[in-house]
Amino acid sequence: xxxxxxxxxxxxxxxxxxxxxxxxxxxxxxxxxxxxxxxxxxxxxxxxxxxxxxxxxxxxxxxxxxxxxxxxxxxxxxxxxxxxxxxxxxxxxxxxxxxxxxxxxxxxxxxxxxxxxxxxxxxxxxxxxxxxxxxxxxxxxxxxxxxxxxxxxxxxxxxxxxxxxxxxxxxxxxxxxxxxxxxxxxxxxxxxxxxxxxxxxxxxxxxxxxxxxxxxxxxxxxxxx
Numbered sequence: 313x314x315x316x317x318x319x320x321x322x323x324x325x326x327x328x329x330x331x332x333x334x335x336x337x338x339x340x341x342x343x344x345x346x347x348x349x350x351x352x353x354x355x356x357x358x359x360x361x362x363x364x365x366x367x368x369x370x371x372x373x374x375x376x377x378x379x380x381x382x383x384x385x386x387x388x389x390x391x392x393x394x395x396x397x398x399x400x401x402x403x404x405x406x407x408x409x410x411x412x413x414x415x416x417x418x419x420x421x422x423x424x425x426x427x428x429x430x431x432x433x434x435x436x437x438x439x440x441x442x443x444x445x446x447x448x449x450x451x452x453x454x455x456x457x458x459x460x461x462x463x464x465x466x467x468x469x470x471x472x473x474x475x476x477x478x479x480x481x482x483x484x485x486x487x488x489x490x491x492x493x494x495x496x497x498x499x500x501x502x503x504x505x506x507x508x509x510x511x512x513x514x515x516x517x518x519x520x521x522x523x524x525x526x527x528x529x530x531x532x533x534x535x536x537x
Contacts, residue, residue, distance in 0.1 A: 321364035326478060326495055330359050362497075365418050368523035370490030375531035377510070378490055379409055379520035380422045380466050381502040386410040388512055393465040393505045394453045396431035404465075404505045407512050407527055409520050411500050419494040420523040421487040422504050423464050423530070425456035430483055452477045452494070456487065462530070465505035468496050490523035 334356040342349030370378060387408035393399045411417055432452045450470040457463050468477045479494040487493055506512065510528050514520070520527075 377528040379525040381409045382415040383411040397455045425458040429455040462507040467503040469501040
């Protein structure tokens with residue numbers, strides 16, 4: 313890897329419009345006041361950094377559930393998947409990954425599988441680190457069916473300053489583990505509902521890397537019982 317690649321990351325196309333807007337504002341700000349111009353230049357760099365889309369190396373071993381987002385594991389608890397997905401009304405282990413405004417916000421598929429359902433639901437914009445965000449906040453839910461028939465739900469949840477959930481996939485698509493499937497603008501959270509009997513391998517407070525960090529192992533003895 314070249315040294316510049318450590319600092320300069322590819323930007324997702326979703327960010328081009330925002331960087332262009334802030335770039336124009338930066339030029340105008342410099343014409344008005346040099347100090348203000350430097351402030352807007354910093355904001356423009358931050359917007360570019362927010363929409364960065366670095367390449368990730370997903371573990372090659374089959375049977376792994378990887379993190380769908382960069383961030384911190386904020387909650388691990390039993391919960392029923394969103395009703396709009398049409399999954400059984402049975403509590404599953406939910407692992408929540410909270411993304412701050414400084415994390416990369418490109419979302420990746422936690423497992424390989426076919427997209428069986430996608431359901432958007434408008435809602436509130438509570439702080440995404442709160443438990444009630446899973447129920448009350450704006451969200452977009454995706455239901456994935458793996459080759460063995462088991463299913464995983466992954467839910468994009470808007471946060472306190474997030475105002476736009478983007479989903480790139482559609483029903484019938486087949487996603488590879490770690491493949492990009494969506495993005496949330498400006499701070500948010502991702503919930504993963506593990507199949508019944510699958511225990512998480514992470515702890516609250518652990519830092520996750522989307523598409524790389526392992527959340528659980530589907531082939532563990534507990535998952536086969």
